[in-house]
Amino acid sequence: MEFLFADWLGTPAWFWLAFIALVIALTAFDLGVLNKENKEMGIGESLKLSALYIGIATAFGAWVWAAKGGEAGLQYYTGFFIEKALSIDNIFVISLIFTTFAIPPRYQYRALLWGIVAVIVLRGIMIAGGAALVTEYGWLLYVFAAFLVFTGIKMLFSSEKPMDVAGNPVVKWLSRRMPITNELHGEKFFVRVPDTKTGKIVLAATPLFLALVVINLADLVFAVDSVPAIFAITTDTFIVYTSNIMAILGLRALYFALSAMVHRFHYLKYALALVLVFIGSKIFVADFVLDGAKFPPLVSLGVTVALIAGGVIWSLIKTREEETALPK
Numbered sequence: 001m002e003f004l005f006a007d008w009l010g011t012p013a014w015f016w017l018a019f020i021a022l023v024i025a026l027t028a029f030d031l032g033v034l035n036k037e038n039k040e041m042g043i044g045e046s047l048k049l050s051a052l053y054i055g056i057a058t059a060f061g062a063w064v065w066a067a068k069g070g071e072a073g074l075q076y077y078t079g080f081f082i083e084k085a086l087s088i089d090n091i092f093v094i095s096l097i098f099t100t101f102a103i104p105p106r107y108q109y110r111a112l113l114w115g116i117v118a119v120i121v122l123r124g125i126m127i128a129g130g131a132a133l134v135t136e137y138g139w140l141l142y143v144f145a146a147f148l149v150f151t152g153i154k155m156l157f158s159s160e161k162p163m164d165v166a167g168n169p170v171v172k173w174l175s176r177r178m179p180i181t182n183e184l185h186g187e188k189f190f191v192r193v194p195d196t197k198t199g200k201i202v203l204a205a206t207p208l209f210l211a212l213v214v215i216n217l218a219d220l221v222f223a224v225d226s227v228p229a230i231f232a233i234t235t236d237t238f239i240v241y242t243s244n245i246m247a248i249l250g251l252r253a254l255y256f257a258l259s260a261m262v263h264r265f266h267y268l269k270y271a272l273a274l275v276l277v278f279i280g281s282k283i284f285v286a287d288f289v290l291d292g293a294k295f296p297p298l299v300s301l302g303v304t305v306a307l308i309a310g311g312v313i314w315s316l317i318k319t320r321e322e323e324t325a326l327p328k
Helices: 013-034 043-068 070-100 105-136 140-157 169-177 207-233 237-249 251-258 268-288 297-325
Strands: 190-194 201-205
Touching (some): 013 105, 013 237, 043 070, 043 237, 043 251, 070 207, 070 268, 105 140, 105 207, 105 237, 140 268
Antiparallel strands (some): 190 201
C-alpha cells in the first residue's frame, strides 16, 4: 500500500486516484443514467444538472482545502472560476458547430459527452507537458504571464469574427481521406454504407463525428488561454488539472441552458480579458514589486470573482436594455 502515499507530481498518489474515481463515476452516471436515451434536455433540467456539478466541484474544492491547506483551496477555486467563465465562450462556438453540421438537440448531448472524455485526456497531456517545462525552465512562467496580458489586451480591442467551421482545414482533410455520409444515422459516429463509386460496403463517418472532431479542436484552441492562466495562479499540477477538469465536466450540462441565451453574455468577454490581464500581471507584480513574495491567493480569488460577476451582471443589464429598445 506504500504506492498510495508515493509522491506523484507533488501530490500523493491516492489524491490522484480519488479524483480519477470521481471523474469515472460522474462519466458513468452520464452514460448510464442521463444519456441512456437520446432526448432533448430542457433548460430546467440543464440548470438543475449544472447546479449539481457545481456543487460537486465546490465540495471537491473544500476537500482540497482541508487536505492541502487554505492556499491550495483558494488556488483551486480561482482556477475553477476562470475555467468556468471561459467555458461560456466554448458554448457559443459549440452551438455554432452543431448548427453548421445540422445536429439536432437530442444527439448533441452524446457528442458533448464523448467530447468531454477526449478533453480530459488532452488537457492531461497538455498540463503534464506544461508542468514538466515549468519545472525545468522556471522563466517560462514569465512567457505565460506575458502571453496572458497580450491575449487579454487583444480581446479588449479586437472585433468578434464568427468561426468558419465548414472551412476548417481538418474537416476538409477528413472529407478527402475518408467516406462521410451526407445525413445523420441517429447517435452513431460511424456506419457501414455502400460506396458511391464501387458499391462495396465501407465504414463511413457521420456528420456527428465531424462535429465531435471540431469541438475537440476548438477546445485545444481555448486551452491555449486557460492552461497558461491556471499555471500563472499555481504550479501545483494537481490543482491545475483538477480545477480545469471539474469546470469542464459540468460544461455539457450548462450548454443546454446557455446555448439559447448565449447572446445575453456579450459583454462577458471584456471581463474575461481583464481577468487574463490581471492573472498575467500579478506574476510580474509578485516578483518585481513584492520582491518575490506570493501574491495573496484570497486577493486573486476576490478580483477574479468580482470581474466575472461584474461581466455577467453588466451583460444581462445591457442586453435587456438593447432588447427593450428594439421596435415592437
